[in-house]
Amino acid sequence: xxxxxxxxxxxxxxxxxxxxxxxxxxxxxxxxxxxxxxxxxxxxxxxxxxxxxxxxxxxxxxxxxxxxxxxxxxxxxxxxxxxxxxxxxxxxxxxxxxxxxxxxxxxxxxxxxxxxxx
Amino acid sequence: xxxxxxxxxxxxxxxxxxxxxxxxxxxxxxxxxxxxxxxxxxxxxxxxxxxxxxxxxxxxxxxxxxxxxxxxxxxxxxxxxxxxxxxxxxxxxxxxxxxxxxxxxxxxxxxxxx
Numbered sequence: 571x572x573x574x575x576x577x578x579x580x581x582x583x584x585x586x587x588x589x590x591x592x593x594x595x596x597x598x599x600x601x602x603x604x605x606x607x608x609x610x611x612x613x614x615x616x617x618x619x620x621x622x623x624x625x626x627x628x629x630x631x632x633x634x635x636x637x638x639x640x641x642x643x644x645x646x647x648x649x650x651x652x653x654x655x656x657x658x659x660x661x662x663x664x665x666x667x668x669x670x671x672x673x674x675x676x677x678x679x680x681x682x683x684x685x686x687x688x
Numbered sequence: 689x690x691x692x693x694x695x696x697x698x699x700x701x702x703x704x705x706x707x708x709x710x711x712x713x714x715x716x717x718x719x720x721x722x723x724x725x726x727x728x729x730x731x732x733x734x735x736x737x738x739x740x741x742x743x744x745x746x747x748x749x750x751x752x753x754x755x756x757x758x759x760x761x762x763x764x765x766x767x768x769x770x771x772x773x774x775x776x777x778x779x780x781x782x783x784x785x786x787x788x789x790x791x792x793x794x795x796x797x798x799x800x801x802x
Binding site for chain 2: 601603605611612613614615618625626659661663665667676677678679680681682684
């Protein structure tokens with residue numbers, strides 16, 4: 571079981587460019603969550619997705635940020651026209667989603683993608 | 689709104705000694721989960737221990753145990769027989785029973801000295 575896979579681990583972008591971060595959940599997990607960690611801070615919730623559905627995007631900035639989790643393939647967090655303040659570590663986590671499962675209340679995290687905006 | 693507070697930005701402990709990391713939270717709900725995650729320099733978030741709010745018994749995982757005081761909304765982590773590999777950032781987190789969203793504290797950096 572490969573766990574939650576995120577790529578790239580490190581991404582450097584210039585201001586105004588686009589950043590795309592990918593997340594493949596653990597095998598058997600159908601729920602994906604994105605969190606952002608600014609330097610010296612805790613993780614802040616951004617968005618929660620199931621396949622082809624955004625369930626909760628209350629933590630997403632209103633502009634430039636979007637997320638998807640298509641029927642096939644990884645979940646993608648997309649940041650358009652990046653600014654220096656977007657520099658952070660972006661973590662993906664997944665869960666089975668089925669509350670009957672004993673692991674339903676435990677999120678498994680990936681190793682994160684560190685975005686640096688020059 | 690639920691909040692999680694970790695009032696100790698940094699803690700240090702001698703190898704083989706015991707250290708306690710503090711966490712308090714604010715909620716008006718009665719059913720929820722509490723977690724401690726460890727983040728070593730590799731940045732990987734590793735689940736250390738979890739506690740269901742309806743359980744009065746404190747959770748234990750080997751050298752890690754919690755002191756869960758529901759009325760006081762306190763959830764401290766005790767690390768016994770500290771090892772050099774325990775050095776990391778430790779995050780306390782809260783999750784409401786019927787949601788999937790984790791709310792994290794700001795973390796405590798633990799240093800372990802030989």
